[in-house]
Amino acid sequence: MEQIRLTTIIKQIKEGKSIDDCGIVVSNYLPIAEKIYAINGYQDEAEGIDIKGMVDGCIKIVDGVMVEDMISRQIAFIVNVVQLYTNVDLDDDSDDHNVFDLIQEYGIYKYVVNQSIEYDVYEFETMLDSEITNCIKVKNDPLVIFIRFLNEIKEKVPSEKVMKNLLKKMEKLDLSKFTELKELYNFVKKK
Numbered sequence: 001m002e003q004i005r006l007t008t009i010i011k012q013i014k015e016g017k018s019i020d021d022c023g024i025v026v027s028n029y030l031p032i033a034e035k036i037y038a039i040n041g042y043q044d045e046a047e048g049i050d051i052k053g054m055v056d057g058c059i060k061i062v063d064g065v066m067v068e069d070m071i072s073r074q075i076a077f078i079v080n081v082v083q084l085y086t087n088v089d090l091d092d093d094s095d096d097h098n099v100f101d102l103i104q105e106y107g108i109y110k111y112v113v114n115q116s117i118e119y120d121v122y123e124f125e126t127m128l129d130s131e132i133t134n135c136i137k138v139k140n141d142p143l144v145i146f147i148r149f150l151n152e153i154k155e156k157v158p159s160e161k162v163m164k165n166l167l168k169k170m171e172k173l174d175l176s177k178f179t180e181l182k183e184l185y186n187f188v189k190k191k
Contacts, residue, residue, distance in 0.1 A: 001025050003089040006099065011104055019111050025087045026115035035124050038080050039131050054080060055131050059139075065141045068132050075100045077125060078109050085116050163188065 002023075009022045041053030058073040059066050075096055079186060082103050083090050090099050103109045113121055138144065158166070 001087045003087050006090045007110075009088065009108065010102060013106050013187060019107055023087075024108070024111065024115075026112050027085050028117045029120050030084055030124060035086060035127055038084060038124075039128050052126055055135055057135060058128075058132050064145065066136050068136060073128070073132065077128060078103065080114055080119060081124070082109055085112055085121070 004023045009019075009024065012022045013019060037051070039053050039055055041056060042049060042051045054073075054076040057076050058069055060069045060072075061067075079090065079096050079099050082088055088103075088108065090103075134143070
């Protein structure tokens with residue numbers, strides 16, 4: 001299916017053309033694999049591919065807890081419906097907020113939903129919501145939060161090489177003047 005640029009559609013609408021006559025082709029069904037890739041993204045370490053899915057942009061951390069960012073979720077869903085169900089090329093504008101405003105302002109999203117099988121779009125949205133809920137539930141599990149906390153601490157602990165250099169420098173000190181430091185030195189040296 002031949003792509004048509006978003007800016008071309010908007011220009012035609014501004015010139016008085018009906019949205020029906022702008023060349024938008026709407027698919028009635030989006031294959032399940034495409035829905036899954038759009039929602040979860042796609043990673044292939046061997047090929048060095050890491051494409052973020054909609055879920056990645058719909059979750060934010062607030063006070064250490066993951067929550068759904070409803071605004072980002074709505075923008076991502078609407079932009080992706082137009083992008084995935086039509087021949088409209090949205091790459092004209094890299095800013096999703098701008099694209100969202102344009103497809104809403106000129107009735108493109110509404111047109112797509114009215115032309116497609118409404119149930120399929122609803123199913124896509126339900127899958128997205130379920131995946132966001134599941135992701136938040138898993139990532140907010142107390143054990144997962146604790147592991148994330150431990151990993152953050154681990155990143156702040158000096159490397160073995162740094163610790164050895166520190167030990168060498170500490171050996172040169174007169175530790176008899178620093179009892180707590182001496183205890184720390186003996187403890188670290190045992191490791």
